[in-house]
Amino acid sequence: MTAPHPDVALAIRRLGEPILAVENVSLAFGGVKALQGVSFHVREHEVLAIIGPNGAGKTSMLNVINGVYHPQQGTIRLRTDAGWREFRDMKPHDAAVIGIARTFQSIALFKGMSVLDNIMTGRNLRMRCGLLAQALRIGPAEREEIRHREAVERIIEFLEIEAHRRTPVGRLPYGLQKRVDLGRALASEPRLLLLDEPMAGMNLEEKEDMCRFILDANDEFGTTVALIEHDMSVVMDISDRVVVLDYGRKIADGAPEAVRANPAVIEAYLGTRH
Amino acid sequence: MDTFPKLLLHHAATRPDAPAVREKDYGIWQTWSWSQAAQEVRALACGLAALGLRRGRNLAIVGDNRPRLYWAMTAAQALGSVPVPLYQDAVAEEMVYILNDSQVRFAIVEDQEQLDKLLEVKSRCPQLETIIYDDPRGLRHYTHPFLRSYEVLARLGREFDAANPAFFQQSVDATRPEHVSVMLYTSGTTGKPKGVCQTHRAFIESARGACAFDDLGPDDDVLSYLPMAWVGDHLFSYAEALYAGFTINCPESGDTVMTDMREIGPTYFFAPPRIYEGLLTQVMIRMEDAALPKRKIFEYFMNVARGCGAQILDGARVPLVRKLSYALGNLLVYGPLRNVLGMSRIRVAYTAGAAIGPDLFRFYRSIGVNLKQLYGSTETCAYVCLQPSGAVKLESVGRPAPGVEVKIADGGEVLVRGPMLLKEYHNRPDATAESIDGEGWFHTGDAGYFDDSGELRIIDRAQDVGKLAGGALFAPNYVENKLKFFPYIKEAVAFGHAREHVCAFVNIDMPAVGNWAERRGIAYSGYTDLAAKDEVYALIAGCIERMNAELAADPVLAHSQVRRFLILHKELDPDDDELTRTRKLRRGFIAEKYGPLIEALYSARTRQFIETQVRFEDGRTGMVGAELKIVDVKTVDPAAARKAA
Numbered sequence: 015m016t017a018p019h020p021d022v023a024l025a026i027r028r029l030g031e032p033i034l035a036v037e038n039v040s041l042a043f044g045g046v047k048a049l050q051g052v053s054f055h056v057r058e059h060e061v062l063a064i065i066g067p068n069g070a071g072k073t074s075m076l077n078v079i080n081g082v083y084h085p086q087q088g089t090i091r092l093r094t095d096a097g098w099r100e101f102r103d104m105k106p107h108d109a110a111v112i113g114i115a116r117t118f119q120s121i122a123l124f125k126g127m128s129v130l131d132n133i134m135t136g137r138n139l140r141m142r143c144g145l146l147a148q149a150l151r152i153g154p155a156e157r158e159e160i161r162h163r164e165a166v167e168r169i170i171e172f173l174e175i176e177a178h179r180r181t182p183v184g185r186l187p188y189g190l191q192k193r194v195d196l197g198r199a200l201a202s203e204p205r206l207l208l209l210d211e212p213m214a215g216m217n218l219e220e221k222e223d224m225c226r227f228i229l230d231a232n233d234e235f236g237t238t239v240a241l242i243e244h245d246m247s248v249v250m251d252i253s254d255r256v257v258v259l260d261y262g263r264k265i266a267d268g269a270p271e272a273v274r275a276n277p278a279v280i281e282a283y284l285g286t287r288h
Numbered sequence: 289m290d291t292f293p294k295l296l297l298h299h300a301a302t303r304p305d306a307p308a309v310r311e312k313d314y315g316i317w318q319t320w321s322w323s324q325a326a327q328e329v330r331a332l333a334c335g336l337a338a339l340g341l342r343r344g345r346n347l348a349i350v351g352d353n354r355p356r357l358y359w360a361m362t363a364a365q366a367l368g369s370v371p372v373p374l375y376q377d378a379v380a381e382e383m384v385y386i387l388n389d390s391q392v393r394f395a396i397v398e399d400q401e402q403l404d405k406l407l408e409v410k411s412r413c414p415q416l417e418t419i420i421y422d423d424p425r426g427l428r429h430y431t432h433p434f435l436r437s438y439e440v441l442a443r444l445g446r447e448f449d450a451a452n453p454a455f456f457q458q459s460v461d462a463t464r465p466e467h468v469s470v471m472l473y474t475s476g477t478t479g480k481p482k483g484v485c486q487t488h489r490a491f492i493e494s495a496r497g498a499c500a501f502d503d504l505g506p507d508d509d510v511l512s513y514l515p516m517a518w519v520g521d522h523l524f525s526y527a528e529a530l531y532a533g534f535t536i537n538c539p540e541s542g543d544t545v546m547t548d549m550r551e552i553g554p555t556y557f558f559a560p561p562r563i564y565e566g567l568l569t570q571v572m573i574r575m576e577d578a579a580l581p582k583r584k585i586f587e588y589f590m591n592v593a594r595g596c597g598a599q600i601l602d603g604a605r606v607p608l609v610r611k612l613s614y615a616l617g618n619l620l621v622y623g624p625l626r627n628v629l630g631m632s633r634i635r636v637a638y639t640a641g642a643a644i645g646p647d648l649f650r651f652y653r654s655i656g657v658n659l660k661q662l663y664g665s666t667e668t669c670a671y672v673c674l675q676p677s678g679a680v681k682l683e684s685v686g687r688p689a690p691g692v693e694v695k696i697a698d699g700g701e702v703l704v705r706g707p708m709l710l711k712e713y714h715n716r717p718d719a720t721a722e723s724i725d726g727e728g729w730f731h732t733g734d735a736g737y738f739d740d741s742g743e744l745r746i747i748d749r750a751q752d753v754g755k756l757a758g759g760a761l762f763a764p765n766y767v768e769n770k771l772k773f774f775p776y777i778k779e780a781v782a783f784g785h786a787r788e789h790v791c792a793f794v795n796i797d798m799p800a801v802g803n804w805a806e807r808r809g810i811a812y813s814g815y816t817d818l819a820a821k822d823e824v825y826a827l828i829a830g831c832i833e834r835m836n837a838e839l840a841a842d843p844v845l846a847h848s849q850v851r852r853f854l855i856l857h858k859e860l861d862p863d864d865d866e867l868t869r870t871r872k873l874r875r876g877f878i879a880e881k882y883g884p885l886i887e888a889l890y891s892a893r894t895r896q897f898i899e900t901q902v903r904f905e906d907g908r909t910g911m912v913g914a915e916l917k918i919v920d921v922k923t924v925d926p927a928a929a930r931k932a933a
Contacts, residue, residue: 130315167314172425177543179315230426 029254030058032093033238034079034206039088041074041262048074049085050262056206061232061239063249063270066259067282072242073119075259076208079240080109080116092206110139113205117195119214125184129194132183133169136201137162169197172234173227189220193227200231207231209241213248221245225252250274258282291463291488293329293366295530300326303533306506309355312540312548320355322533328356328442330456333363335445337455339418339436341394343368346471348387348416350374350406351398353512353538356422356438358526360396365469365488366460369394372471372483373517380405386473387413389715390483396438399423403430465489471714472519472666483714484519484666493707494523494671495531497690501674502636504556508534509633511554513545519666520640524558527669546570549630557634560641564659565648567629589617590654597622597654602678622655631657636677638662640670640685645773649682661685663746667723667730668692669708673744684743694744695729700761701750702736703729735763737844747845752875754785760847762790767848768873770838774831775800779860779867781878782850783886789851791889793882794828795859801827816914819855825919828855832921839924846926852889853921854896856882857914863903885916894918 032055041049049071056062064072077083079090081104091100094112101108115136123132141148141162143155151159170176173193178186183194192212199207212228213221229252231237243249249256249270256273258266260282266273273279289298299308304323311318320328341347347364349357349371361371372390374383376398383405387395393415397403403421410416420436421427427435436444449456469488473481498504512525525536534556539548546567575586596610606614626632637652637659644661652659658677663685664670672694675686688694692706709730713719723731735753736746747753748763756762764782767790771780778797784790796819804827805812812818836849860866866878879886881900888896899913 164314167316171314174541176315176540177547233428234425 029060032056033058034093034240035089035091035098036075036079037089037091039075039078039085039090041071041078041083041085047262049078049259051088052259052262052264053088054257054264054267056238056240057255058238059232059236060254061228061241061252063253063256064240064242064259065244065246065249065256069261070259071262072259073210074262076116076210076240076242079206080104080114080208081106094205110202113202114208115199115202115204115206116208117192117199117210117212119210121188121191121195123183123191123195123198126182128180128182129175129178129186129197130166130170130180132194133166133197133201134162136198137165139202165203166201169200172200172230173197189216189223192216192220192224196224196227196231200235200237203235204237207237207239209239211242211244213243213245221248228252290465290492291365291460291467292469292492292527292530293362293460293463295492296322296326296329296362297460299530299533303506306533307535308533309358309536309538310552311355311538312544312551315540317537317551325355325359329359329362329366330449331442331445332356332359333366333445333459334448334452334456335441335443336363336369336394337367337459338444338448339394339441341367341369344391345393346370346372346391348372348374348390348392348395349516350383350395350402351376351422351516352542353514353516353521353525354398354422355538357396357398357516358512358536360420361470361526362530365463366456368459368463368467370468370471370485372473373515373522374473375515375517376402377515380408384409384412386481386483387416389481390471390473392416394418394420396420396422400426403427403435407432463488465492468711470522472517472522474666482716482719485711485714486669487711490708490710491523491527491669492531493691494669494689495527497692497708498523498671498674499528499532501690502556502677504528504532504534504636506533508532508555508635509552510534510536510556510558511539511545511549511552512536513539513542513548514558519664519670520558523670524556546630550628551630553630553633555633555635557631557637559637559639561639561644561648562642564639564644564652568648568651571625571628586621589613589621592617593622593654594650597656598650598680601653601656601658602680618656625655626657629657634658636660640664643769643773644682646682647773653680663744664708665732667710668704668706668732671708672704672732675743681743684739684745687743696737697731699750700735700737700753702732702734702744702746704732705729740843756784756790756847757786757788758847761844762848763845764875766845767792767835767839767850770835771832771850774835776804776827776831779873781860781873781875782848783879783889784848787890790848791886792832792850792853793878793885794853794855796824796828796855798859815859816857816912819857820914820917825855825917828853829919829921836921836923840926840928843926849923850921851923852918854885854889854916854918857898857916858900858902858912861902864901888918 034056037053039049039052064075066072074083078085084103089100091098092112141158143158147153147155170179175193183191213224225248228239232239253270256270257264258273258279265278265282266276289295299322305321307319308322308325309320347369349360351357364371372392374386395406395416397406397419406419418434420438420441422438424437465488467488468485469491470486471483473483510524514521529536537552539545575583592613596606596614599606600614634657637657639659640662660675660680663673671689672692673686674689692704695703697703705728733750734746735748735750736744739745748765752764754762762784767782768780771777776797777794779795781793782790798815801818801824805818810821810823818824832850832853839849840846866874868874885896885898895915895917897915899911901909902912903909
């Protein structure tokens, strides 16, 4: 990764209004309180990092946002073209339809399918033609396929995986599989992209590449990103704002430098207790 | 049609719809016809002119092989400006010298990566005033006033063109064959890089000769994937393509070259030996994973091919039975193999730049790929000697190409003369005077000689060539290369200048010899231990004996047979300053560091103790000592060898 030179004048990215509001959310599994009264919002075009020690409730938070878990208390609201919508008993499928895409900590791709086909599955919700029309290539099906293929090719070029277009995903090294996973999520042109530890298990070079792709996606497509990450240097580098969870509670929310200096955060996460 | 812009307009007028350039983009091959290419160049030239590019102001080109960068080259030439392609993998620091030396006022770069490099050094290149970029990705926040996107430039050009409709044609008409068409920088392994100024005439004459020699025409296809700053790419993908009017094909990215090659199926191909080697390794790895019957069929027919493939390719007489089994092999193995390699349609393939291993060379020729060698350099438009189809030899680089004179100076240096010679080194009259003598001969710095059939053989760099005490020629690099072609030998250092005979240090190839030892149940703890084994010494001695037998048959180099050798206890390493970063031997340093070993080689001793300093990867240093064995090798009497041959 070539770092931009200080001479390079980078305009400040324009952060928009909030598009996701999490209000007073609590989630418990039996006696275990995973989340307790957590509130925060995600603004349009921003990169928000959710951090915290192990078991702080980060993945639970992500799962609540995209409808895998349903909180016992609190609301999740997303701003759509038709205005704010509140989701109480949202299913993952509904989340995808309204524009929330995600990647998983353990990669969830079709190992036997090619990179191209895997990313194409990300376009699934945007296809209008039925199964039969697609299989027989009748009516507008072929035109539609070409349009989607073009969108997928743009993502392949964006992620620099042209050389692996036809390779079955299972044969790719881990770092590249993560990149394909990101590609599949981007292919759905999400309003909000949730990334669950996108750099987990990567070496330094792979991490730098991944950081660049996340920032570029945010920059080029204006994608709003909420991510969970352990690596503090990554978080400090790429996020506009950081939310810190500890034992299911939000203990800090602000710019990376401010969060880093926050004594509660230092004690909970960066400090000696760990 | 004596300049490149005129050639472009000629093709656009006579064959407007024929394909000029293809590029794979978004997974699909996009094609530009000659008339489209001419329009692009016209818009680009007018845009550059509007911004102030003209004769005396030069244009740097930095990036992978992209159609727009090739067009920028023609556009600059149309304005009388000189394009200066730079190696795209050079770091910013290396670019500063060339940018300043070549009086570059404008630069066109492929993408953000290249742009960031130029921005980093721009403050030190005061005359660089405008930078144009092709791919806008990641650049939306770059607000420098001197930046222009390719699209903006082309739009500017079309407006300028509309206001001055006669400008472009007048500019093209004003180009002259004696004008410098391109400045290519030599890699500069010795001292600062030098800008080689070549004229339109030099490259067009070279292209004319090469196209006639190999019968290249408008229907050929070439894959353009080697650096644009390299003379080979400039000759093959630019000069010859514009002269003959064939199609250049730009791969999608550096990683996809082999896939793209299979899809395009070039008819004309150029690569340094390492590319051919990489392709072969891929095939062999896949064959080893294949099922047993397939492997057996493959081995059987590869044996058949080794026996007669090259002769059939050369059109020699081969018994009918062998011809038939080769034909069957072609159906079952060679054809599919060529297809996998992307070489199904190849009529002519060249290799140059480094010595090619005999096994590698024979492999491609035996499966029916017409692989040949050529000899040339930046100063000669890569056009001095070519091997004719049908008469290809491993050891030589062919006969002088049409229009080229070659002679050997008294010291063995190869001298060349012809229309392809450089006009001058930019800003370096001293270097120009040094390399071109009063009679117009260019001193290549290579040592070589003509063999019995009148073909040129290059043996070494002239400065490394010495003489044995008996007066015979000694070319260390030649001997070392021959040794390194054995898979068990990784590095070799040959000594012999002013000595009675030749001796050598050898580094074994750890993976190859390690594997060999394991299969024989020879236990070892590491490199030093393995290198000292008697069995390993015997293995290497066997290799050297085989080389000696080959050398004995050579009238000029028969006395360069290796008499004694030792295997070094450590690998030669750039970290210990024994090799350069590009893995070339630093002879002076090695001779000094291992002085006692060299003396022992030339004495009667059979063992010698040596202690040397090594640098570990973490930066610490330590001493490594070992007692090394010195072994004699059988040599072959040259007279007897020649009689036998």
